[in-house]
Amino acid sequence: MTKLIEPRTLKGFRDYPPELMIPRERLLESARRVYRSYGYAPIDTPALEYAEILLGKGSEETDKQLYRFTDHGGRDVALRFDLTVPFARFAAEHVARLGTPFKRYHMGPVWRGENTQRGRFREFWQCDFDTIGTTSNAADIEVALVINDLMEALGFERFTIRINNRMVLNGLLAELGLADRSKALLIALDKLPKIGRAAVATEMTQKAGVRPEQAERVLALAETAGSNAEVLERLRRDFGGNDTAAVGIARLAELLAVADKAGVPPQRLRLDLSICRGLDYYTGTVYETFLDDLPNIGSVCSGGRYDNLAGLYTRQALPGVGASLGLDRLLAAMEELQLLPKTATPAPxxxxxxxxxxxxxxxxxxxxxxxxxxxxxxxxxxxxxxxxxxxxxxxxxxxxxxxxxxxxxxxxxxxxxxxxxxxxxxxxxxxxxxxxxxxxxxxxxx
RNA sequence: GUGGGUGUAGCUCAGUUGGUUAGAGCUCCAGACUGUGGAUCUGGCUGUCGCCGGUUCGAGUCCGGUCACCCACCCCA
Missing domain, CATH: 3.40.50.800 (Anticodon-binding domain)
Incomplete structure (x- = not known):
């Protein structure tokens, strides 16, 4: 008798029995249907890329979380940590044939070697959709429409898409001469709801090295609250004088107006100036989607505009905007909200x-x-x-x-x-x- | 990566100041019903007490390590 090997899976990696796989496939089908209905075309890319393709593209954090190793041919390779960076590589490689604008959707597994938690895994699926090759705000607006239709198609009514535009904050920072501190300030700012304004101000002065009065102005921006109309009004009044910020404000205003006209329920979209996202490549509109009944599980659909991402691989300008549905996090949420049927058979x-x-x-x-x-x-x-x-x-x-x-x-x-x-x-x-x-x-x- | 918690039958858990053969409920399986499933009754199965090591005459119970899960930080889908 040979010794039995204990059957087990790696931390953060999971098996999917039928009762999990059936709703999973159903979500994928819904997402596919919505994406295709907007004209996004399917693509796929390899799980493994040259490490240099992936390194330094997401953030310091994603670099650390990379599953990276040397392959049998001595190549320095890594598993993709999202679908956006491989897409930028893909686009740079094939843009001449594809033509622009180009809209694609891409659904597949990604890997991040981070600590696990409820709704956070080391292997999980993303369902991305992006439009590249245009800086038009129409593309940004469409992303919000797709997120809304996607969530509705998945059976959700109670959710909120929080939106912001990095140009607003970047405009202010440029004005304050703090453009180079943007990253540290964003990180500090992101903690505002958790640790309070005093602690954030301290972190800004100590870690980002800004003067107290500068921190004060950044905080004042992030704290702008109220209805979408009120926030826009205050932004125009307080920061409209800055060219960059003014563009960001105008784009947000148009997004809200068009979405409303197109029939998206107004309470679904909410301006939230504290949403800035940790990925370095975002430059404009950013989106995060929360379930009203389970906000703590985090954003289930996030994205933004990245005007410089493909610039790392090609000299041709390839701006883009898109978002990603976190399939596994959404399923974890649905399981908790008891929205998943208990069927283990696909045949009725x-x-x-x-x-x-x-x-x-x-x-x-x-x-x-x-x-x-x-x-x-x-x-x-x-x-x-x-x-x-x-x-x-x-x-x-x-x-x-x-x-x-x-x-x-x-x-x-x-x-x-x-x-x-x-x-x-x-x-x-x-x-x-x-x-x-x-x-x-x-x-x-x- | 940092800090905290948890880990006993398929599931939910109990297990006293370490002491002899480790328990309950539910589930499951088989039967009073060889043309009908959530009820009742009868009978039955199941555990290397997460794993490895240490202390001890003796460890599910104490200590160390390890693995996994949960929570917070961080970050994110």
Whole structure:
């Protein structure tokens, strides 16, 4: 006897049994449908890239979190930590053939070697969509529309898309002569809701090395609160004099106006000047999406405008804007909010194998139903009915079909609504309609 | 990466100041029902007490290490 190897997965890496994989695939399908409806085209890129492609593109933090090693050919390689940086490489490599503007979506796993937490994993999926090759605010606005439609398609009503524009803050910093301190200031500012203004001011003076009155002005900006209209008004009054900030303010204003006109519920979009995001490459609009019922799990869909990212790989200007849906975090949230159905079967109908000698009849009906778009599983053994029904219930089947000698004599089937525990005997011609009726009334949660 | 917490049957947990054969509920499996599943009844299965090592006559219980999960920081999807 050889010694058994303990079956286990790495920290932050997980298996996905059917009851997790089914809602996962459903989310991916919804996202794909929404992206395609806006004209974003699918692409894919390798999981592994040359380390130099990925290093220094996200932030110091993402560099540290990189899964990096030397491959069999002695190459310095790393697993991608997001889909945006590989896309920039992809775009720089293929832009001549693709033409601009170019819109793509990309769904796949990414890896970050950071500490795990609820909704935070080392391997997780992102569902990105981006438009590159244009600086037009129309593209920025479309990102907000897509996020809204995406969340709605996934079945959410109560969520808030928080938006900001880095140009506003950068404009102010330039005016204060603090452009080079932007990063440290952003990090400090990000803590405002957590540690309070006094502590942030201290951190700004000590770590970012700015004067107290400068910190005060930055804080005053971030603390601008109120309705979207009020915030815009105050921004125009206090910072509109700066050219850069003025552009940022104007773009935010247009975004809100267009989204409203396009029919996005107004409470969904909220100006939040404390949203700045840690990734270095963002230069303009930034987005973060929070679930109103579970804000602590973090942003489930984030992104922004990056005007310089592809500049690292090509001299051609490739500005872009887009966002990323955090599939795994969203699923963790949905699980916690009990929005996930308990089904472990992708087919709604179980055809009971009552008499083994009738298998041909069972498979014939099953194929007929499948041809009509109804998923059917034929139970593989002629076990007693009770245990087959129990199997059906446990796996989350909605309907059971039963037929023995009596039914075959009459040319009928028993169609059983498993949730209601009711069954009706119907002629074979009526089976499809009877199943459809049951499937429809119970509108399963997504 | 830093700090804190947790880790006992499939699940939720109990397990007294370290002491002999480690428990409960639920679940599961099999049967009173060989054409019907959430109820009742009867019977039954399950654990290297996360893993490794140390202290001890003796450790689920104490100590060290390690792994995983949870929380906070950090950062982010």
């Amino acid at each position: 109908v179980l055809l009971v194998q009552f008499e083994a000698t009738r298998l041909g009849e069972y498979q014939r009906l099953a194929r007929t139903l499948r041809a009509e778009g109804i998923g059917v599983e034929v139970f593989p053994e002629a076990k007693k009915i009770g245990s087959q029904l129990q199997y059906a219930e446990r796996r989350g089947f909605r309907v059971a079909l039963i037929a023995g000698s009596e039914e075959f004599q009459q040319g009928t089937w028993k169609v059983k609504d498993l949730a209601r525990r009711e069954e009706h005997t119907v002629p074979e011609a009526g089976v499809t309609a009877a199943i459809r009726a049951i499937l429809q009334e119970g509108t399963a949660p997504r």
